[in-house]
Amino acid sequence: MVLSTKDKILAKALILFNEQGSDFVTVRHIASELGISHGNLCYHFANTDVIIEALYQQLVDKLNELTKEMTGLSENQLTILYQLSYRSFEILYQYRFLMLDFVRIMRRIPAIKLHFKALMQIRQEQFTYIIASMQSNSFIDIPEKNIAPLIEQALLFGDFWISRAEILFDGNEQEKIAYYHKTFYALFEPYLCDNADW
Amino acid sequence: MVLSTKDKILAKALILFNEQGSDFVTVRHIASELGISHGNLCYHFANTDVIIEALYQQLVDKLNELTKEMTGLSENQLTILYQLSYRSFEILYQYRFLMLDFVRIMRRIPAIKLHFKALMQIRQEQFTYIIASMQSNSFIDIPEKNIAPLIEQALLFGDFWISRAEILFDGNEQEKIAYYHKTFYALFEPYLCDNADW
DNA sequence: TAGAATTTAGAACAAATGTACTAAAAGTAT
DNA sequence: ATACTTTTAGTACATTTGTTCTAAATTCTA
Numbered sequence: 001m002v003l004s005t006k007d008k009i010l011a012k013a014l015i016l017f018n019e020q021g022s023d024f025v026t027v028r029h030i031a032s033e034l035g036i037s038h039g040n041l042c043y044h045f046a047n048t049d050v051i052i053e054a055l056y057q058q059l060v061d062k063l064n065e066l067t068k069e070m071t072g073l074s075e076n077q078l079t080i081l082y083q084l085s086y087r088s089f090e091i092l093y094q095y096r097f098l099m100l101d102f103v104r105i106m107r108r109i110p111a112i113k114l115h116f117k118a119l120m121q122i123r124q125e126q127f128t129y130i131i132a133s134m135q136s137n138s139f140i141d142i143p144e145k146n147i148a149p150l151i152e153q154a155l156l157f158g159d160f161w162i163s164r165a166e167i168l169f170d171g172n173e174q175e176k177i178a179y180y181h182k183t184f185y186a187l188f189e190p191y192l193c194d195n196a197d198w
Numbered sequence: 199m200v201l202s203t204k205d206k207i208l209a210k211a212l213i214l215f216n217e218q219g220s221d222f223v224t225v226r227h228i229a230s231e232l233g234i235s236h237g238n239l240c241y242h243f244a245n246t247d248v249i250i251e252a253l254y255q256q257l258v259d260k261l262n263e264l265t266k267e268m269t270g271l272s273e274n275q276l277t278i279l280y281q282l283s284y285r286s287f288e289i290l291y292q293y294r295f296l297m298l299d300f301v302r303i304m305r306r307i308p309a310i311k312l313h314f315k316a317l318m319q320i321r322q323e324q325f326t327y328i329i330a331s332m333q334s335n336s337f338i339d340i341p342e343k344n345i346a347p348l349i350e351q352a353l354l355f356g357d358f359w360i361s362r363a364e365i366l367f368d369g370n371e372q373e374k375i376a377y378y379h380k381t382f383y384a385l386f387e388p389y390l391c392d393n394a395d396w
Numbered sequence: 397t398a399g400a401a402t403t404t405a406g407a408a409c410a411a412a413t414g415t416a417c418t419a420a421a422a423g424t425a426t
Numbered sequence: 427a428t429a430c431t432t433t434t435a436g437t438a439c440a441t442t443t444g445t446t447c448t449a450a451a452t453t454c455t456a
Contacts, residue, residue: 023302101301103364107219149380149385153384155362156355167304186347189347
């Protein structure tokens with residue numbers, strides 16, 4: 001399978017962004033790594049911000065696809081929550097520079113900031129729905145006043161575990177994801193009912 | 199009270215960093231805002247990294263002072279945990295650019311990264327101690343296996359609530375701090391005992 | 397195959413930045 | 427008052443970067 005120049009640029013940019021951060025990496029670096037001229041690169045993507053937007057879109061598409069796939073499953077909601085979050089963690093890690101440079105990117109690229117705010121709104125509603133649904137199935141038992149904080153905690157953790165791991169975690173990628181996902185899931189554990197078997 | 203040039207530089211740099219992020223702000227910007235030459239500024243601080251290190255040191259000093267002050271109190275540990283975290287949140291917010299540009303700064307300035315890793319180690323031990331202490335006083339009741347995840351969650355939240363707030367929270371500074379601190383404190387609520395009166 | 401569209405390489409330019417240097421000004425100590 | 431140190435302003439230079447432009451090469455299409 002042969003990648004188009006556009007795709008090659010995106011793939012290489014993702015690697016460099018993840019390794020070095022979204023600043024430090026310029027159109028010239030990416031072009032140089034690919035062995036093409038930066039003039040050519042700028043023909044496809046005017047600047048690094050455009051590349052970042054394209055990669056962000058890739059991430060969103062992958063997450064949407066995952067959500068669609070998982071909601072079709074017939075497993076119980078607890079299992080779905082577990083697997084959905086695990087696979088989300090894996091996908092997020094692929095695009096980790098977006099999380100590592102979170103604020104900087106949002107400040108620089110208003111389009112991404114707007115989209116992200118909307119995305120968070122949706123995710124919050126999804127969480128609310130899943131929790132209500134688990135509540136009614138007696139998988140979990142959460143006092144009403146604890147629901148909103150729990151969702152906030154979960155969303156925040158989901159966005160920033162990668163940043164913390166980048167500085168503090170010693171271990172390979174798989175261990176990293178597994179460890180932080182386990183810690184993430186532990187947010188819900190105090191509320192699990194006994195009949196939440198899985 | 200007249201500030202020395204050094205202190206004026208640090209104060210202005212803090213403002214600019216918080217507003218615009220630690221990149222975008224250069225020695226020339228800071229000098230220009232202060233109405234001094236950048237040559238003069240570089241006489242005091244060779245470059246922005248040195249300024250960032252100095253501000254980081256200010257933050258650490260303030261947090262240490264707070265810790266010392268609070269451990270001298272005779273209140274119960276739950277109250278201390280509450281107040282210590284609240285005032286830590288306030289101090290962190292003063293130096294929020296350090297958290298907003300967390301990964302970037304750690305990557306750029308190895309000295310800060312090393313120090314921060316050591317600091318996290320200490321904070322983890324402090325948390326462990328406080329929790330064990332509250333446990334023995336029957337303020338809280340946490341299953342052994344939930345302690346480590348809870349501490350990890352608390353430390354992660356403490357570091358990154360500012361980043362999340364920067365993008366998503368609409369409201370003034372005091373509301374922001376109060377909201378996120380409340381959410382932070384909610385991490386402990388599932389484990390509070392009834393006799394944890396306050 | 398001829399012509400058109402797309403893709404590519406490379407040069408050129410302006411702006412910004414870190415860094416170093418010089419010399420003047422201000423302050424301090426003897 | 428004189429010599430010395432610290433502080434300040436301003437200049438200069440090399441590098442990097444984003445951006446634009448030109449022309450050649452390649453691919454596509456009819």
